[in-house]
Amino acid sequence: MSQRTAVITGASSGIGAASARALAADGWHVILGARRVDRLEALAAELGGTAVALDVTDQESVDAFAAQIGACDLLVNNAGGALGTTPVADADVDEWQRMYDVNVLGTLRVTKAMLPSLIASGDGQVVTIGSIAAREPYKGGAGYNAAKHAVAALSRVLRIEMLGQPVRVCQIDPGMVETEFSLVRFAGDADRAAKVYEGMTPLAAEDIAETVRWVASRPAHVNIDQILLMPTAQASAAVVHREL
Known part of the structure; x- marks a missing residue:
């Protein structure tokens, strides 16, 4: 059996990079997409994968990315992120626009571009990394809730539309995961980002990557539709036990 190919967006760090390592360890050829090409190339060299520049918010970049990829058996839509925590009354429309563009339209652009290859594979999978924010405001x-709720809707509709086609669809919704996520959300404020995880043990990127690996390893007749996973110290989006 020929080596299967996984395409991973947002693969330069965090959950994307960890997923690449987990899938490569399972024998997948990993194609890594992100804007930070220097990081991608280092990871690709480590894993024997392929690094390709990708900005999911730019249609020309997505088209160029897809044109460089032949076969694709698995797409991991990982690119995304949050910006700020302002209330609706003070919302920065530009922040909302950027979150919608990377999370929702970015997922749409890449999924649409890769669907022909996924169908042609005869057993394709789309695994999208969502968030507990997709389930609970x-x-x-x-802004982030709205974007991730939209991503969840996209995944659910795609699941329905792919019935009868050889493509499975899964959304994995993590709770608190310590990556660069909060650092980006708080515009590089490391102290503020650290406080998010103060007094508790969050999930690690590797925990989500192991879930991606497991989903991708299920046989063709099994579709893992939705997964919600949180650290033990977290019971819902805003209910967290902290040892302070």
Whole structure:
């Protein structure tokens, strides 16, 4: 059996990079997409994978990315992120626009571009990294909640539309994961980002990557539709036990 190919967006760090390592360890050839090409190339060299520049918010970049890829058996839509925690009354429309563009339209652009290859594979999978924010609104999260709820809707509709086609669709919704996520959300404020995880043990990128690996390893007749996973100390989006 020929080596299967996984395409991973947002692969330069965090969950994307960890997923690449987990899938490569399972024998997949990994094609890594992100804007930070220097990081991608280092990871690709480590894993024997392929690094390709990708900006999911730019249609020309997505088209160029897809044109360089032949076969694709698995797409991991990982690119995304949050910006700020302002309430609706003070919302920065530009921040909302950027979150929608990377999370929702970015997922759409790449999924649409890769679907022909996924169908042609005869057993394709789309695994999208969502968030607990896709299931439960929380104070200060309106923009990110709105974007991730839209991603969840996209995944659910795609699942319905792919019935009868050889493509499985899964959305993995993590709770608190310590990556660069909060650092980006708070515009590089390391102290503020660290406080998000103060007094508790969050999930690690590797925990999500192991879930991606497991989903991707299921036989063709099994579709893992949705997964919600949180650290033990977290019971919902805003309910967290902290040892302070």
